[in-house]
Amino acid sequence: MTDRFAPGDRVRTTGADPAHHTRIPRYARGKTGVVVEPEGSHARADDRARAILAPPEPVYAVRFAASELWGSGDHSVVLDLWESYLEPADEQEGER
Amino acid sequence: MTVDHHDDAVISRQVRRLETLLEERGVVEGATLDDAIDRFLASASPVNGARIVARAWVDDAFQQRLLTDANEAIADVGLTMAGGIQAQRLRVVANSDTVHNVIVCTLCSCYPIALLGPSPSWYKSEAYRSRVVREPRAVLAEFGLELADDVEIVVWDSSAESRYIVLPQRPPGTGDLDEEQLAALVTRNGLIGTAVV
Numbered sequence: 001m002t003d004r005f006a007p008g009d010r011v012r013t014t015g016a017d018p019a020h021h022t023r024i025p026r027y028a029r030g031k032t033g034v035v036v037e038p039e040g041s042h043a044r045a046d047d048r049a050r051a052i053l054a055p056p057e058p059v060y061a062v063r064f065a066a067s068e069l070w071g072s073g074d075h076s077v078v079l080d081l082w083e084s085y086l087e088p089a090d091e092q093e094g095e096r
Numbered sequence: 097m098t099v100d101h102h103d104d105a106v107i108s109r110q111v112r113r114l115e116t117l118l119e120e121r122g123v124v125e126g127a128t129l130d131d132a133i134d135r136f137l138a139s140a141s142p143v144n145g146a147r148i149v150a151r152a153w154v155d156d157a158f159q160q161r162l163l164t165d166a167n168e169a170i171a172d173v174g175l176t177m178a179g180g181i182q183a184q185r186l187r188v189v190a191n192s193d194t195v196h197n198v199i200v201c202t203l204c205s206c207y208p209i210a211l212l213g214p215s216p217s218w219y220k221s222e223a224y225r226s227r228v229v230r231e232p233r234a235v236l237a238e239f240g241l242e243l244a245d246d247v248e249i250v251v252w253d254s255s256a257e258s259r260y261i262v263l264p265q266r267p268p269g270t271g272d273l274d275e276e277q278l279a280a281l282v283t284r285n286g287l288i289g290t291a292v293v
Contacts, residue, residue, distance in 0.1 A: 023255050025202050027229065039185055042257045059256045061187070070230055075249035077229050080256035 003058045003083075009035045010089040011062060013081065021049035024085045028077075032089045033064040036078060044082050058083045136179055137214065145211040145261050146282035147173050148188070149293075150275045153266045162188050162263070170211075177259070179210050186211075189252060190263040191292070196247050197262045198236065198289030200228045201254045208259035212287055219288065229253060239290040262286065264293040 005011060015030030023045045041056035062081050066073025118124045151173050152159040161169040166186040167177050177184045186208065189197040201207065202225045207215040218224050228235045232249045236242075243249065252260045264286045270278060285291035 023203060025253065025255060027202070039187075039256065039258050045256070059258075061258070063250075066230075073231070075232050075251060077251045077253055079253045080258050082256065 003038050003060075005035045005038075005058075005060055005083070005086065005088075007035050007037050011035060011060075011086040012089040013062075014085050014087070018046065020046060022046045022085075024081060025079070027069055028064060028079050028081075031064055031068050033062040033068070033079075036061040036063050039080055042082075044084065046082075060086070062086070136209070139179065140209050140211075141213045142211075142282075142284040142287060143279070144173075144175050145208070145284075145287040146279040148175065148211065148261070149263055149282045149287070150279035152188075152263055153278050154275050159190075159263070163190055175211065177208075177210060182257075184208070185258040187252075187258050187260050188263050189250070189260060191265050191289075193265075194246070194248060195250060196236075196243055196289065196292075197250050197252060197260075198228060198232055199252050199254065199260045199262060200225055202226065202229055203253075203255055206254040206259065208261055211259075211261055212284055216284070236290060239285065241291055262289040267293055 010032060011034070012032045013024060013028055013030060017026075017029070037060070039059040039061055041058050044054060044057050047054040059080055059082050061078050063076050063078045066075045066077065069077060115124075115129060118129075119126060148162065148170055152162050158169060158172060166188045167183075170176065170186065177186045189199075191197055200219075205215055205220040205225075207219060209215070224235065229251050232251050233243060236249070254260055264282065266278070267281065270281070273281075282293055283291055286293040
């Protein structure tokens with residue numbers, strides 16, 4: 001499977017609030033970050049939790065500025081996010 | 097604080113109930129789960145993480161490989177990430193003069209058990225999980241770790257299939273120590289990032 005994103009790409013996370021299990025924490029929803037690196041492909045936790053058989057999907061480490069997540073702070077937070085949680089971000093929005 | 101996700105009594109009841117159901121339906125036999133857990137935990141200890149760090153401190157080539165492909169590199173010290181239910185990707189994040197790394201799992205309690213042993217209770221607490229992503233400098237100060245203002249903090253929230261350990265900086269004045277002596281300096285909190293070594 002070809003990765004949709006590469007290190008350095010700016011991405012925006014989904015703001016969706018699904019009724020089922022998911023692995024994107026609420027604090028990181030609808031936020032813009034930068035891809036650190038690909039982390040291989042894995043079955044999505046969202047699917048496994050519902051006993052849905054789905055092919056492995058790329059996962060990325062994505063770095064967010066604290067100011068983007070919380071409105072303040074000078075640290076960064078890196079999350080491991082499945083590709084379907086992410087969309088390309090416009091160049092001008094968000095941090096960095 | 098509201099009811100903690102990891103209230104031990106509640107979790108224990110749920111686990112026992114699940115275990116009973118699995119046994120009643122013939123999915124597993126009586127001691128299968130206990131045996132599997134015992135086997136896994138028998139070798140799980142922060143001593144493993146400390147050995148990785150000590151090797152990285154004395155061997156630059158190993159350190160380079162460790163930071164690039166940790167799963168492959170740790171075989172050098174006889175370790176693997178494949179001992180649990182599924183093989184996990186290991187990512188080692190290196191501290192420097194300008195960057196300090198710290199690890200958390202905000203959604204539950206993901207933790208590299210094979211390399212660090214069972215996680216400490218504070219790691220699973222709502223207080224640590226919710227605060228370290230928001231105000232890490234304050235949380236680290238409560239652990240007794242006061243970082244200079246110009247040190248950037250990076251918090252790694254293990255939200256999928258990767259597990260993380262921190263590669264602390266080698267302490268000054270340890271040039272004469274051998275690998276085994278260096279490993280003895282490395283603490284569990286140093287490997288999580290809530291302390292330096």
